[in-house]
Amino acid sequence: SQQGEEDPQALSIQEGENATMNCSYKTSINNLQWYRQNSGRGLVHLILIRSNEREKHSGRLRVTLDTSKKSSSLLITASRAADTASYFCATDEDSGYALNFGKGTSLLVTP
Amino acid sequence: SQTIHQWPATLVQPVGSPLSLECTVEGTSNPNLYWYRQAAGRGLQLLFYSVGIGQISSEVPQNLSASRPQDRQFILSSKKLLLSDSGFYLCAWRTSSTGELFFGEGSRLTVL
Numbered sequence: 001s002q003q004g005e006e007d008p009q010a011l012s013i014q015e016g017e018n019a020t021m022n023c024s025y026k027t028s029i030n031n032l033q034w035y036r037q038n039s040g041r042g043l044v045h046l047i048l049i050r051s052n053e054r055e056k057h058s059g060r061l062r063v064t065l066d067t068s069k070k071s072s073s074l075l076i077t078a079s080r081a082a083d084t085a086s087y088f089c090a091t092d093e094d095s096g097y098a099l100n101f102g103k104g105t106s107l108l109v110t111p
Numbered sequence: 112s113q114t115i116h117q118w119p120a121t122l123v124q125p126v127g128s129p130l131s132l133e134c135t136v137e138g139t140s141n142p143n144l145y146w147y148r149q150a151a152g153r154g155l156q157l158l159f160y161s162v163g164i165g166q167i168s169s170e171v172p173q174n175l176s177a178s179r180p181q182d183r184q185f186i187l188s189s190k191k192l193l194l195s196d197s198g199f200y201l202c203a204w205r206t207s208s209t210g211e212l213f214f215g216e217g218s219r220l221t222v223l
Contacts, residue, residue, distance in 0.1 A: 030209050042117075042201055042214035043155075088154065092209050097162060098145055098170070099212055103154035 004032075004089040004102030012108040019076040021105040023089030024069075030092045032065055032072050033099065037086045046074075046087075079109045113138035117202045117215030124222050130175075130189040132218050134202030137183065142204040144185040145212065146177055149199040158200075161185060197222045 007022045023032070031050045035043040049056045049065045049072065056063045062075040076083055086106050090099040117134045124130060136142050143162050147155040157170045159177035167177050174193050178186045185202060202215040 033211060035212075040199075040217070040219075042216045043203075043212070044214070045211040048211055090212075097143060097168070098157050098160045100157070101147075101155040 004091050004100060006087070006089055006102045006105040008105060009103070010106045010108070012110065013079055015080055015109055015111050017079055017109075019079050019083070019107055019109070021074045021087050021089075021107070023072045023074070023102060025072075025089075025091045025100075026070065027091075027093055029067075032063075033090045033092065034061075034063060034072075034074050035088045035090060035101075037088065037104070039085075043088065076107075079107075081109050081111050083107060084109045113204075113213065115202065115204060115213055115215045117218055119218060120216065121219045122221070124192050124220065126194060126222055127191045130187070130192050130196070130220070132187040132200055132202075132220075134185045134187075134215055135183055136185075136204045139183070139204070139206060141182060142206055144179060145203040145205075146185065146187050147201045147203065149201060149217075151198075155201065159187070192220075192222045194222050196220065 004023045004025045031048050033048045034046045036046050037043045047058045047063050049063050060077045065072045086104040088101050088104040090101045114137045145160045146158040148158050149155050161167050161179045164179055175189050200218045203212040205212050
């Protein structure tokens with residue numbers, strides 16, 4: 001079942017700008033993960049943040065997690081045309097074996 | 112290093128025909144295996160997962176079934192396809208019940 005829900009559904013920015021995507025979820029989690037999907041391809045893992053962490057960085061990516069609000073955000077700084085893709089959050093629930101994915105944010109970065 | 116292979120990459124099948132999608136993982140033992148389906152412009156819907164040989168859990172009632180005949184092989188099947196089975200099918204694995212998922216390149220199924 002889907003738990004994460006990303007916002008906005010679509011985002012269009014210019015190269016060099018920052019892109020922020022948000023994710024909300026409903027139940028308690030072990031961790032929250034962000035994935036990227038290029039058109040017609042499989043998903044690629046970007047970053048994982050555990051429930052006891054509040055912020056995590058990886059290169060140009062910054063993820064925050066607020067468990068009290070059941071929300072997370074993904075920030076891509078200094079975006080590039082190659083960042084054009086769909087981005088999904090996925091939650092790892094306490095009692096589950098599988099990740100539950102949201103519907104994704106479609107990011108378009110124009111040169 | 113670990114790799115995941117999924118095939119066929121694309122297929123077009125008539126309504127009522129059977130289906131078999133195959134996924135194999137290399138370079139790891141006893142992975143958790145998953146089948147997801149992605150409808151056009153939508154998120155991922157978990158169909159099946161397996162924590163071991165012969166152990167299959169189904170997340171949604173549907174026209175599909177899954178099998179795990181070997182440790183690193185996961186097969187998605189249907190006896191009679193429906194139009195609603197069209198979509199992008201993704202196989203994935205991970206080494207435990209938590210942690211990141213590694214996805215295959217997907218199989219795009221069109222049922223006509």
